[in-house]
Amino acid sequence: MSTLRTPAELEEAGLIASGEVPGIARVAERYAIAISPAMADLIDKADPDDPIARQFVPDAAELATTPEEREDPIGDLAHSPVEGIVHRYPDRVLLKAVHICPVYCRFCFRREMVGPQGLGTLAPEALDRAFAYIAGHPEVWEVILTGGDPMVLSARRLSALMQRLSAIGHVKIVRLHTRVPVVEPERIDEALIAALKTSGKTVYVAVHANHPRELTPAARAACGRLVDAGIVMLSQSVLLKGVNDDPDTLAALMRAFVETRIKPYYLHHPDLAPGTAHFRLSLDEGRALVAGLRGRISGLCQPTYVLDIPGGYGKAAIAPDTVGEEDGSQTIADFRGRRHLYPPAES
Numbered sequence: 001m002s003t004l005r006t007p008a009e010l011e012e013a014g015l016i017a018s019g020e021v022p023g024i025a026r027v028a029e030r031y032a033i034a035i036s037p038a039m040a041d042l043i044d045k046a047d048p049d050d051p052i053a054r055q056f057v058p059d060a061a062e063l064a065t066t067p068e069e070r071e072d073p074i075g076d077l078a079h080s081p082v083e084g085i086v087h088r089y090p091d092r093v094l095l096k097a098v099h100i101c102p103v104y105c106r107f108c109f110r111r112e113m114v115g116p117q118g119l120g121t122l123a124p125e126a127l128d129r130a131f132a133y134i135a136g137h138p139e140v141w142e143v144i145l146t147g148g149d150p151m152v153l154s155a156r157r158l159s160a161l162m163q164r165l166s167a168i169g170h171v172k173i174v175r176l177h178t179r180v181p182v183v184e185p186e187r188i189d190e191a192l193i194a195a196l197k198t199s200g201k202t203v204y205v206a207v208h209a210n211h212p213r214e215l216t217p218a219a220r221a222a223c224g225r226l227v228d229a230g231i232v233m234l235s236q237s238v239l240l241k242g243v244n245d246d247p248d249t250l251a252a253l254m255r256a257f258v259e260t261r262i263k264p265y266y267l268h269h270p271d272l273a274p275g276t277a278h279f280r281l282s283l284d285e286g287r288a289l290v291a292g293l294r295g296r297i298s299g300l301c302q303p304t305y306v307l308d309i310p311g312g313y314g315k316a317a318i319a320p321d322t323v324g325e326e327d328g329s330q331t332i333a334d335f336r337g338r339r340h341l342y343p344p345a346e347s
Contacts, residue, residue: 001037003102007058010035014045015057023060031275032104032115033058036183039103042213051211051243055105062106062275068310068343071112073271075312084122084130088314089335092142092173095130097122097161099148103183107240107279109271109308114148135168142173151180151187159195166199175204177236182209185222193229206234207262210244212252220260227261234265237303239286240279247292254293254301267303269318272310272343283307283330283342287318309334310344 001013007024010016010033016024027033035056043057044050072078079088086094099119104111113119122130134140143165150158165171176196180187196203205226209215227233235257237244244250254264267290270280281289290305305318313334324331324339331339 001040003037004035004040005033007033010057013040015040015043015053020060024058027058027060027062031058031062031106031111032101034102034104034115036103038185038216038218039183039214042216049242051249052213054242055107055210055240056103058106059278061278064277065274066277069272069274069276070310071274073109073273073310074308075310076110076113078312082129082133083126085133087133087137087140088312090139092144093134093137093140094144094146095134095161096147097127097130097145098150098153100152101147101149102152102180102187105179107238107270107273107276109273110148111273111275131164131168134165134171138170140171142175143171144175144177146177149178149180150176151178151192155189155191155195158192159198162195162197162199162201165201172201173204174199174201175206177206177208179208181205181207181222181226182214182216182219185216185218188222188225193225193231196226196231197229202232204232204234206236206265208236208238209253209257210237210240211249212256215253215256215260223260223262233260233262235262235303236266236268237264238268238270238279239281239289239305240270241281242279245281245285245289247289247296250289250293251297251301254297254303258298258300264301264303266315267305269305269307271308283318283323287323290318307332307342309340309342311340313338313340 004010004013007021011021039056043053076086079086084096098121099114101114257264269286306315307318308315309332316332316334330342332342333339
């Protein structure tokens, strides 16, 4: 089986009914579709509420937007001094060299930017300007390769990026945000691992998975190859209605990470991306779920529940001291102590 990319292929694979094709075709006109063989094989076609299908199979609900949703929900563009760079926090930058992914999550916060119709791969001249920016800012201690998914790059191209980072002395940490070890575990081979180690920097890989079934034996073996090579692994997950919004599933997911030698890191409150309201819980619901993990599972398994404050104000841990009330609305404190309404006023 190859990656499923069109409504016709989804129908042929039995993932959507023939009557759904016209509606899904309209979704496909706006948002990219890709379901890797590993994920397609996990979907239980007999379960209309299958949590894997919910993450990857398009839904006509994606064409319904709410007033608070926005094309750039976490404000990347407000902190992009040059193409491909996001510099929101003083000591670290995002480097978005590619905007292609091996799968396209239906809740993606960069869904307007990724895919064949998105921002594309950085041109050589733009990549040069991005590296010049990093080299010219000695406060940058960490570079986070994201996009898109940086691990869709060939080992040769990934090695070239890492070699360029090796020449920038003040960069000490390179982190990659990826779904590849889970959705295309076969890509984690000796050549790719060697490419990751090219820079000589300390390398972290933050892997994205949202349901314990995603950590298949093949995915766990792929992660094992990375960890055995000396690469530290962290987790990123999104709290999603109909996928992992119950204590048992969240506990199983976090335990699966720890069993795979992946330290649970962030559990994201879903961002206000267009057409994603059917995935979002309220902050109160999320806080109750995360509180239910405390004492239920080992401290090794506890993620930090975070919200990216709309408008580019950064992540805030959803904790009692960050969440408040103002005129009947909730407020969130950013990392500078400033408070912001959530949801924000209509954009």
